[in-house]
Amino acid sequence: RLNIPTLSDLGNSLSEISDKWQELQEHQVTVWILDCPALRNHSDLFGEFLxxxxYSQQQFGAKQVRSSSASKGGLNPGRKPMQLPHNFTEVYEDYCSGKLNSREAGEALNVSHTTFLRWTRELNQA
Incomplete structure (x- = not known):
């Protein structure tokens, strides 16, 4: 018989605890977890539960890896970027010359002024 103060004394992770529990059961060691007296009478069921x-955690982890790798498979989960309108260069030139402010330029292109300003920043960075 093996008396341990707490279940975490068998390992740091659930898989370690489960492996250690299985190994002890194979050697026919009765494990008494002192901070959980209910397990003393049902240690065989507890081993199956572990x-x-x-197993469920391993399957869940594998499922998460599959779903995250599928989402990175060249697919962009967000919105598609807007294409520059055909009259962007004329409106941009009017904006640069001071004929239009950003709100007026955005209205002329049917976009918000923040989208217009983002496009101008991206154009200036390129």
Whole structure:
């Protein structure tokens, strides 16, 4: 019989605890977890429960990896960027010359002034 103060003494992760529990059960060691007396009478069921939870965590982790890699597979989950309107250069020249402010330029292009300003910043950075 092995008395341990708490279940975490068997390992740092659930898989470690489950592996250690399985190893002890294979050697027919009765494990008493002192801070959980209810497990003393049901240690065999607890071992099965540990295996199930460990397996579920592994499956859940694999599912997360699959879903995150699928989302990175060249697909952009966000909105598609707006294309520059055909009259952007004329409106941009009027904006640079001071004939239009950013709000007027945005209205002329049917976009918000912030979108127009972002386009001008991107154009200046290129």
């Amino acid at each position: 295996k199930y939870v460990s």
